[in-house]
Amino acid sequence: MKNDRRTFIKLAGIAAAGIAVAPKAMASSGQSPVKVNANAVHAKHWAMVIDTTKLHTEEKIAKLAEVCHAIHNVPNVEGNKEVKWLWSDAYAHTFPEQENPHLSEEVHQRTFPLLCNHCENPPCVRVCPTKATYQRPDGIVAMDYHRCIGCRYCMAGCPYGSRSFNWGEPRKNLDLEKLNPEFPTRMRGVVEKCNFCVERLAIGKQPACVEASEGAIVFGDLRDPDSEVRQVLRERFTIRRKPTAGTEPSVYYII
Amino acid sequence: MKMHYGFPIIAGLLIFIALLCAPFAMGTAVTKEYKQPELKLPAGEKECIESKEFMREKHMQLLNDWRDWALRDGKRTYTNHKGKEFTISLQNTCMKCHTNKAEFCDKCHDDAGVSPYCWDCHIQPEGLK
Ligand code: SF4
Ligand code: SF4
Ligand code: SF4
Numbered sequence: 001m002k003n004d005r006r007t008f009i010k011l012a013g014i015a016a017a018g019i020a021v022a023p024k025a026m027a028s029s030g031q032s033p034v035k036v037n038a039n040a041v042h043a044k045h046w047a048m049v050i051d052t053t054k055l056h057t058e059e060k061i062a063k064l065a066e067v068c069h070a071i072h073n074v075p076n077v078e079g080n081k082e083v084k085w086l087w088s089d090a091y092a093h094t095f096p097e098q099e100n101p102h103l104s105e106e107v108h109q110r111t112f113p114l115l116c117n118h119c120e121n122p123p124c125v126r127v128c129p130t131k132a133t134y135q136r137p138d139g140i141v142a143m144d145y146h147r148c149i150g151c152r153y154c155m156a157g158c159p160y161g162s163r164s165f166n167w168g169e170p171r172k173n174l175d176l177e178k179l180n181p182e183f184p185t186r187m188r189g190v191v192e193k194c195n196f197c198v199e200r201l202a203i204g205k206q207p208a209c210v211e212a213s214e215g216a217i218v219f220g221d222l223r224d225p226d227s228e229v230r231q232v233l234r235e236r237f238t239i240r241r242k243p244t245a246g247t248e249p250s251v252y253y254i255i
Numbered sequence: 256m257k258m259h260y261g262f263p264i265i266a267g268l269l270i271f272i273a274l275l276c277a278p279f280a281m282g283t284a285v286t287k288e289y290k291q292p293e294l295k296l297p298a299g300e301k302e303c304i305e306s307k308e309f310m311r312e313k314h315m316q317l318l319n320d321w322r323d324w325a326l327r328d329g330k331r332t333y334t335n336h337k338g339k340e341f342t343i344s345l346q347n348t349c350m351k352c353h354t355n356k357a358e359f360c361d362k363c364h365d366d367a368g369v370s371p372y373c374w375d376c377h378i379q380p381e382g383l384k
Pocket of ligand 1: 115117118122123124141158159160161162163
């Protein structure tokens with residue numbers, strides 16, 4: 001009698017485990033209808049190194065921003081309601097914690113390209129109540145605009161001002177003749193930012209700003225010691241923005 | 256007991272009930288006349304991503320899954336029930352065949368009284384004016 005009950009409980013346990021496991025097992029046995037694009041490029045953790053000895057003028061950076069904004073249909077708004085994925089600023093605003101009164105004149109006068117840092121420890125992801133902002137396993141901090149409710153917690157959370165809010169209807173500030181028909185626009189009331197060009201990585205391309213930078217930006221896998229990114233980091237002196245914020249940016253600046 | 260004003264009361268009741276039922280009676284008349292919208296199907300393509308029945312019933316669930324697979328899981332290639340592969344993209348796959356939103360999407364959506372907000376962001380194949 002005792003034995004019977006034990007057998008029953010054991011069998012019930014196995015059956016329950018079976019039910020829990022079954023759908024996953026089915027998915028992995030070739031039944032899953034989705035897979036990664038065949039020509040996509042992969043990394044354990046994507047990172048970017050920007051050489052500010054080569055890329056340090058407003059004009060050069062504006063050219064890259066133009067490319068980025070054109071392919072992503074980023075609206076062109078003047079003033080404090082601007083929307084930006086890639087922009088530029090002075091040393092004091094870029095590295096406020098690393099300023100000193102006797103900084104090399106030349107470095108101090110450079111202009112620095114800025115974008116979302118795709119932080120390893122991103123506060124924007126932590127505070128987003130809808131998980132519209134999330135971190136992919138490859139480190140990219142992505143946005144699902146379908147889910148954004150425009151609460152702007154992420155903007156308060158980001159120490160780098162990397163996010164823009166769409167105060168108005170974005171399409172009113174876009175040249176509708178020149179839209180990139182391959183990429184959507186956004187709607188009013190959502191936040192947007194640089195996406196490390198996930199849509200390009202998915203088809204085997206490099207980010208658009210990297211491609212347009214003529215070698216001033218290197219992009220690759222931070223976890224691969226043989227990657228170009230790691231090689232540059234080994235050889236050159238680099239800093240990251242606002243280290244005390246503890247967000248561990250994946251964008252590095254060669255000084 | 257004799258009922259005062261019996262006739263007006265009964266007549267009033269009958270009119271009242273007739274009015275109550277009118278929408279249902281008229282409604283059946285209207286629904287009987289309903290015709291399925293005539294969609295403009297793609298010229299070059301015979302088969303959709305999945306069967307006609309599946310798409311008719313479930314395209315919204317499919318698009319919902321597609322969105323999460325592409326954005327969240329980074330998986331952008333979909334294999335259909337027959338083993339054919341498609342790139343997951345409303346704008347770049349669906350709308351490359353269904354090149355006219357007004358002649359396809361809107362027809363059913365208008366009749367069904369739904370206005371999905373896909374086009375607030377995704378660019379319709381005709382482009383924006
Ligand atoms: S830079 Fe700002 S928006 Fe980008 S991942 Fe870091 S905290 Fe988030
Ligand atoms: S504005 Fe959007 S992305 Fe930012 S925290 Fe709110 S829901 Fe998340
Ligand atoms: S990585 Fe792509 S999205 Fe980000 S700034 Fe460069 S071009 Fe723009």
